[in-house]
Amino acid sequence: MMNEAKVKVVQEEEAKVTKRPKSRHTKEIHIMATKPQEATQKKTSTAVHANRNHLYARSYAKEGFMVLPCWPDSKKPLTPNGFSDATKDLKIIDYWWARCPQANVAIQTRDLLVLDVDCKNGIDGFKTIKALEKRFGKLPETKTQSTPSGGRHYIYKTRNIIVPSSINCPGDGLDIRAYSGYILAEPSTIDGKLYVMDKTEISEAPIWLVNLIYKNSAIQTEDIYHPKTDAPFSSLLFDY
Numbered sequence: 001m002m003n004e005a006k007v008k009v010v011q012e013e014e015a016k017v018t019k020r021p022k023s024r025h026t027k028e029i030h031i032m033a034t035k036p037q038e039a040t041q042k043k044t045s046t047a048v049h050a051n052r053n054h055l056y057a058r059s060y061a062k063e064g065f066m067v068l069p070c071w072p073d074s075k076k077p078l079t080p081n082g083f084s085d086a087t088k089d090l091k092i093i094d095y096w097w098a099r100c101p102q103a104n105v106a107i108q109t110r111d112l113l114v115l116d117v118d119c120k121n122g123i124d125g126f127k128t129i130k131a132l133e134k135r136f137g138k139l140p141e142t143k144t145q146s147t148p149s150g151g152r153h154y155i156y157k158t159r160n161i162i163v164p165s166s167i168n169c170p171g172d173g174l175d176i177r178a179y180s181g182y183i184l185a186e187p188s189t190i191d192g193k194l195y196v197m198d199k200t201e202i203s204e205a206p207i208w209l210v211n212l213i214y215k216n217s218a219i220q221t222e223d224i225y226h227p228k229t230d231a232p233f234s235s236l237l238f239d240y
Helices: 004-018 022-034 052-062 090-099 125-136 207-215
Strands: 067-070 104-108 112-117 143-146 152-157 174-177 182-185
Touching: 052 067, 052 090, 052 104, 067 090, 112 125, 112 207, 125 174, 125 207
Parallel strands: none
Antiparallel strands: 067 104, 104 182, 112 152, 112 174, 143 152
C-alpha cells in the first residue's frame, strides 16, 4: 500500500491534469488529432482510461464501423480531416480517447445510408416519412437511433452503391448521411442530451428511397456505377 507521501504526490498530479488551463488542453487535443499514426508506430506515454465513450468507440470498431472522435458535446470532429480520419484501428482509437476521454463518438457513413429525421424549426420529419411510406411502402425495419432533438436515425446498408449525403432530401425534415458523411452515435451528447441506439440488425435500404435521393440531388445518376457489376446505377432506378 502507498504511504501518505506517495498518496499526496498522486493527488497533486491528478489535480494538475484536471485543473489544466483550457487553452493548453485544446492545443494538446489538436496535437493528438494531427498525429494518430503514432499510436500504431510506438506506445504512447498517455495512459488509456477506458471510460464509457472510449468503450463504445472500441465496440463500434469491432462491429466494423469506422470511428472518429468529436469535441465533447459537439458534432465538430477533433481530427483535421474530419470523417476521412475515421478508423477501425483500436490502437488509434485508444490513442484518441486517451487524449480526450470525453470526446463524442462518431461513425463514418461512407458505406451506409442514414435517414436523419428531424423535428425542429416547425418541421416534423416524421410526417414526411408517413407521406413517403403511403406512396412507396413501409420502410424496412432496421437499426435506429434516437437523437437529442427528438428525431431519429434510420441506419441502412447500401448494396455497395454510392449514395450522396444531402439536406432536406428526399423531403422536408429529412437529411441523408451517407458517402462523405458521419453521424454521432451513442453515448454522445448534444446540450447534455444523449443519443440512444437500439440493437436491431441493419437492413438494406429500399431502392425507392435510394431512387428518391438521386432524383432530388445534383448528382447525375448516369455517372454513378455499381462496383460489383460496373453497371450504370441508373439501371437500378425506378421511374416514379
